[in-house]
Amino acid sequence: MIQILFFFFAALAAGAAINVLVQKHVLYSALSLILMLTATSVLFILLGADFLAVIQIIVYAGAIMVLFVFVIMLLNLPVDEDGADRLRWLKFIGIPLGLFFLFLVTATLWNVQAGTGTQSRFVGSPQAIGQSLFTDYLLPFEVTSLLILIALVGAVVFAKKDL
Amino acid sequence: MAQFFQMQDLGAITPELELVAFGMFLLIFDLMVQEKRRLGLIALAGIAISGFFLFRLRGTDFSAYGGVLALDPFSIFFKTIFLVAAALSVAISLKYLDIERENHGEYYALILFSTMGMMFMAGAVDLVTLYIGLETMAIATYVLVGFLRSNQRSNEASMKYFLLGAFSSGILLYGMSLLYGLSGSTRFVDIAEALSRRPLTDPISLLAMITLSAGMFFKVAAVPFHQWTPDAYEGAPTSITAFMSVAVKAASFAMMVRIFMVAIYPLRPQWVPIMAAVSVMTMTIGNIAAITQSNVKRMLAYSSISHAGYILIGFIAGNETGLTAVPLYLFIYTFTNLGAWAVIVALRRKDVIGEQIDDMAGLFFRHPAGAVLMLIFLLSLAGIPPTAGFIGKYYLFAAAIQTGHNALAVIAVLNAAISIYFYFRIVVSMFMREATEKTGLVYAPGLTMTLAIAIVFTLLIGVYPDPFIAMARQAVILGF
Numbered sequence: 001m002i003q004i005l006f007f008f009f010a011a012l013a014a015g016a017a018i019n020v021l022v023q024k025h026v027l028y029s030a031l032s033l034i035l036m037l038t039a040t041s042v043l044f045i046l047l048g049a050d051f052l053a054v055i056q057i058i059v060y061a062g063a064i065m066v067l068f069v070f071v072i073m074l075l076n077l078p079v080d081e082d083g084a085d086r087l088r089w090l091k092f093i094g095i096p097l098g099l100f101f102l103f104l105v106t107a108t109l110w111n112v113q114a115g116t117g118t119q120s121r122f123v124g125s126p127q128a129i130g131q132s133l134f135t136d137y138l139l140p141f142e143v144t145s146l147l148i149l150i151a152l153v154g155a156v157v158f159a160k161k162d163l
Numbered sequence: 164m165a166q167f168f169q170m171q172d173l174g175a176i177t178p179e180l181e182l183v184a185f186g187m188f189l190l191i192f193d194l195m196v197q198e199k200r201r202l203g204l205i206a207l208a209g210i211a212i213s214g215f216f217l218f219r220l221r222g223t224d225f226s227a228y229g230g231v232l233a234l235d236p237f238s239i240f241f242k243t244i245f246l247v248a249a250a251l252s253v254a255i256s257l258k259y260l261d262i263e264r265e266n267h268g269e270y271y272a273l274i275l276f277s278t279m280g281m282m283f284m285a286g287a288v289d290l291v292t293l294y295i296g297l298e299t300m301a302i303a304t305y306v307l308v309g310f311l312r313s314n315q316r317s318n319e320a321s322m323k324y325f326l327l328g329a330f331s332s333g334i335l336l337y338g339m340s341l342l343y344g345l346s347g348s349t350r351f352v353d354i355a356e357a358l359s360r361r362p363l364t365d366p367i368s369l370l371a372m373i374t375l376s377a378g379m380f381f382k383v384a385a386v387p388f389h390q391w392t393p394d395a396y397e398g399a400p401t402s403i404t405a406f407m408s409v410a411v412k413a414a415s416f417a418m419m420v421r422i423f424m425v426a427i428y429p430l431r432p433q434w435v436p437i438m439a440a441v442s443v444m445t446m447t448i449g450n451i452a453a454i455t456q457s458n459v460k461r462m463l464a465y466s467s468i469s470h471a472g473y474i475l476i477g478f479i480a481g482n483e484t485g486l487t488a489v490p491l492y493l494f495i496y497t498f499t500n501l502g503a504w505a506v507i508v509a510l511r512r513k514d515v516i517g518e519q520i521d522d523m524a525g526l527f528f529r530h531p532a533g534a535v536l537m538l539i540f541l542l543s544l545a546g547i548p549p550t551a552g553f554i555g556k557y558y559l560f561a562a563a564i565q566t567g568h569n570a571l572a573v574i575a576v577l578n579a580a581i582s583i584y585f586y587f588r589i590v591v592s593m594f595m596r597e598a599t600e601k602t603g604l605v606y607a608p609g610l611t612m613t614l615a616i617a618i619v620f621t622l623l624i625g626v627y628p629d630p631f632i633a634m635a636r637q638a639v640i641l642g643f
Contacts, residue, residue, distance in 0.1 A: 108366040135167040139176075139228040140295040143283060146183060147299045150276050153190065153269055154306035163193075163267040 006046055013039035030068050037061040049124030167229040175227040175234045177216040178242060179279045185209025186275035193268025203257045203609070206271035210250045210278070217242055230350060231289035240490050240638035241285035241417040244497050248410035249278040251501045251613045255508045256402040258607035262511055263311055263400065270310055274406065277303035281414035288425070290339045290349040293418060294332075297382075300414055301328050304407060308399040320398025327381070327391040335378025341371035342426065351426040359429035372430050376437060379422065382415040383471045386444040393452075396464035401511060401518075404460060405504030408467045413493045416474060420489060420639075423478055431481065439479050439571060445472030446578040453585045459507055460518050462585060463500075466544060469582060470496060473575060476559045476568075483640065485562030491635035492555035495543070495624055499552055502617030503540040506533055509605050509614075523589060525598025534593045536614055541586040543621045546579050551624035554632075 016036035023029040037060045044053035133141045157163065173180075186209070189202055196202065217239060225234045253274060260266035280299030287293035305328065309321025343349055345367060346357030361368055381388040396404045423434065449469030456462040470492075477489040510517030517523075527534035543552035556579060563572040624631050 105370065108370045112367055136229060137231070137291055138167055139172075139231055139283075140289075140291045143280075143292075143295045143299060146276065146279070147295060147302065150273065150299060150303050150306075153273065153276075154302060157267075157269050157273075157306055158309065158312065163269060 002046055006043065009039045009042040009046075012036075013043065026072050027069065030065060030072060033068075034061050034065045037065070044124075047124070051124055051126045051129050171225070172227040172232075175220070175223075175225060175232065178213040178220070178246075179282050181213045181216055182209060182275045182279040182282075185212075186272040186279070189268045189272040189275070193272075199266040199268070200257055200261070202266075202268045202271050203253055203260075206253050206275060207250060209275055210246055210253065214243075214246045214250075217246065226288070228292075231292045232283070232286045233288045234286060237420070237490070237638045238282075238286040238417075240494075240634060241413060242282045244413045244490075244494055245278050245281045245285070245410050248406060248413070248497050248501065249274055251497075251505070251616065252402055252406035252410070254609035254613045255405065255501075255505045256400075257609040258605055259400065259402050259508050259511060262605070263314075265311055265400075270307065273303045273307050277307065277406075278410065281410060281417075284414045285417040287418075288351045288421060290343065290351075290354075290426075293421070294336065294339065297335075297414075297418065298332065300411065301332070304403075304411055307403045307406070308395055310403065311400050314398075316398040317400065318398075320395045323391055324395040331378050331381035331388070334374050334381070338371050338373075338375030338378060341367060341374065345371065351421060354426045355428055358427060363430070363432060368430060369433060372427050372434055373437070375422065375427065376434060379415065379419050380441055383412060383419065383474075384468050385441050385471050385475065386448045386468065389445070389449070389468050392468055393461045393464040396467070397458060397460045397518075401460065401504060401508045404464075405501050405508070408463070408504070409493075409497045409500050412467065412471065413497065416471075416489060416493055419478070420486070424481070424486065435479055435481075438475055439568070442472050442475035442479060443571065443574055445469065445475065446575060447472075450578050450581040450585070453582070456585075457520055458518050459520055459523065459589065462520075462589075463503065463507075466582065466585070467500070469578060470544075472578070473556065473559055476563050476571060476575060479568060479571065480559075480562035480566040482562060482566055483636070484558060484565055486639040487632065487636045488555065488558035488562055490638050491558055491632060494631065494635065495551040495555040495621075498617045498620040498624075499540050499543040499550070502614060502621060503537065503544065505610055505613045505617065506537045506540070509533060509610050512605055520589060520592050521599060523592045524596040526593040528598050536618055537593060538590055539618060539621060541589060543625070545583045545586045547583070549622070549625045551621045551628070554624060554628045558632075 013036050016032045016039060019032040020029045020036065023032060037056060041053040041056040041061070044050075044056060185206065189205060189209075192205065193199075193202060220234060221239060222236070223234050223239075224236065226232070227234055253271060256270065256274075257266075260270065277300050280296050280301075280303065283296030284293060284300060287296055305321055305325040308324050309318050311317035342354050342358075345361070346354045348354060348357070358368055377388065384392040396408065399407065423431075423438075427434065446469050449465050449467075449472055453462050453465035453469065456465060474489055474492055477485040477492070479485070480488075507517065510522060523537075526537070539550060543550035546552040546556035556575075560572045560575055563569070563575065
C-alpha cells in the first residue's frame with residue numbers, strides 16, 4: 001500500500017515539476033508548482049515526517065504560492081512567447097547536462113544499500129523537532145530570526161521609493 | 164544530558180551580538196537624524212567596539228552552544244579580517260554614498276549584519292550553523308549590491324547575484340543533506356568520522372563531496388562557477404564591491420577550510436585532483452579574461468577570481484605552510500585590495516563615473532599621491548616585493564613545492580606574470596598618458612584614512628611579515 005502511494009505521488013510530483021518548466025503561461029506554472037509541493041508533502045508523511053509535511057503545505061503550498069499567484073495576477077504578465085531567443089542554444093547544452101547529472105545521481109543512489117539503523121517513531125514529530133531546535137540547534141535557530149529581519153529590511157530597501 | 168546553553172556561550176558571541184545591537188540601533192536612528200553621515204560614524208564605532216570584544220576573547224579555545232560554534236584562534240583571526248574589511252568599507256562609503264545620493268542607515272546596518280553572518284560562518288563547526296551564517300551574510304550582500312536603486316546596472320547585478328547565489332546554495336544544501344544522511348549528524352567531526360569508516364570510492368560520499376564542492380566553488384567564484392562575479396562586481400556600488408571582494412571572499416574561504424580540512428578531510432585523495440584542476444582553471448581564465456577588460460571594476464573582478472585560484476593552492480598542499488598561507492593571503496589581500504578599491508572610489512565624482520581605464524589617464528600629473536598609492540597596491544596584487552602581496556604568494560607557492568606539486572607552482576608563477584601585464588595597463592595609463600580629465604580626486608577623511616591604513620599594512624607586512632605569519636600559523640596549527 002505504502003509503495004503504491006509512494007510511486008503515485010512521486011510520479012505526480014515529478015510530472016508536476018516538469019509541467020512547471022514547459023508551461024508557457026506563468027499562472028499554470030505556479031499552479032503546477034503547488035501540485036508538486038503538495039505531492040511532495042505526501043511523500044514526507046510516508047517517511048514519517050509529519051511536521052515537515054504540514055509545514056510544507058502551510059508555508060510553501062499555502063503562503064508562498066499565494067503570494068506568487070497574487071504577484072502574477074497583479075503584474076498581469078503576458079504569455080511568454082518564445083522569449084529570450086539568444087538563450088535558445090542553452091537548451092541544447094542544459095538539457096543534456098541536466099539529464100547527465102540525473103543519470104549520475106540515479107546511478108549512485110541505485111546501488112546504495114539501505115541503512116541498518118532503526119528509525120525512531122518520533123524523529124519527525126513536532127515534539128522532536130521542537131526539542132532539537134531549542135537544544136542542539138539553539139544558536140542557528142536564534143540567528144535565523146536575524147536572517148528574517150535582514151530579509152525584511154532588504155525588501156523595504158528595494159520596495160520603498162525614498163528611504 | 165549535555166549542557167546546551169551556559170552563560171559562557173553568550174560571552175563567546177559578544178562581538179556578534181554587539182554588531183547586531185548596533186545594526187538595529189542604526190535602523191531606528193536612521194529615522195531621527197538628518198545628517199546621514201553620522202550613521203556611518205556610528206557603524207564605525209560599532210565595528211570598533213565589536214573589535215574590542217573580539218580582542219578580549221583572544222587566545223580562547225572553546226566550543227560554545229553544545230559544540231556548534233568554535234571560538235578558536237582560527238575563527239578569531241578570520242573575524243579580525245571581517246571587522247577590518249567592514250570598517251574600511253564603511254569608511255570609503257561615507258563620501259561615495261553622498262555622491263550617489265543613497266546615504267541611508269539601512270546600508271550601514273546591512274554591512275554590520277552581513278559581517279555578523281560571516282563571523283558565525285567562521286566559527287561554525289556544524290552544518291546548520293554554517294548554512295544559517297552563510298545565508299545571513301549572503302542575503303544582506305544581495306541587498307547591498309542592489310543598493311543604488313535608481314541605477315539599472317546595480318539592480319541587474321543584484322538580481323543575477325541573488326538568483327545564482329540561491330541556486331548555488333541549493334547545490335550546497337544537496338551535498339550537506341547527503342552528508343547528514345551518511346553520518347546522522349551535522350557536526351563536522353562526526354561527519355569526518357563517518358566518512359573515514361566508508362571506502363574511499365564510496366559513490367554517495369563522492370556525490371556529497373562533489374555537490375558540496377561545487378556549491379563552495381560557486382561562493383568563492385572559482386572557474387567554472389565564476390560567471391556571476393564580473394557582473395555583480397561591476398554593477399554593485401564600488402564600496403560594496405570592495406567589501407564583497409575581501410570580506411565575503413574571506414568568509415567563504417573560512418567555510419571552505421572548515422569543510423575541506425575537517426568535515427570531508429577523509430576524502431582528501433579524491434578532492435585534491437578536482438581542486439587542482441579548478442585552481443589551474445581559475446588562475447588562468449581569471450588572468451586571461453582580465454587582460455581584455457577596459458573597465459577597471461571588471462578587471463579587478465577577474466583579478467579577484469584569479470586570486471581565489473592562488474588561494475586554492477593552499478588547500479591542495481594541505482601542509483602547515485599551505486594552511487598558514489590561506490588566512491595570511493586573505494589578510495594581506497584585505498588591505499591591498501581595499502586600498503586599490505578605495506582609489507577607484509576616490510575617482511567617482513559628481514559627474515564622472517571613473518571606472519574606465521581611460522578615466523585614470525594621467526592621474527599621476529593630476530594627483531601624484533593617489534597614483535603612487537595605486538601603483539603600490541597594484542604591485543602588491545601582482546606579488547612584487549617588497550610589498551605584502553609577495554609574502555602571500557611566496558608562502559602559497561612554497562607550500563606547493565614542499566608537497567611536490569611542482570607543475571602547479573610553475574603554472575601559478577606564470578599566471579602571476581600574466582597578471583603583471585594587466586595591472587600595468589592601469590599603471591601605464593596613470594603615469595604615461597595625457598590627462599583627459601582635469602578634476603582631481605575626491606577628498607574625504609574616510610577615504611584618506613582607508614588609504615593610509617591600507618598602505619601602512621601593505622608595506623609593513625611586506626618588510627616585516629613575521630608577527631603576521633606567526634598569527635596566521637597559530638590560527639591553523641591547533642585546529643587542523
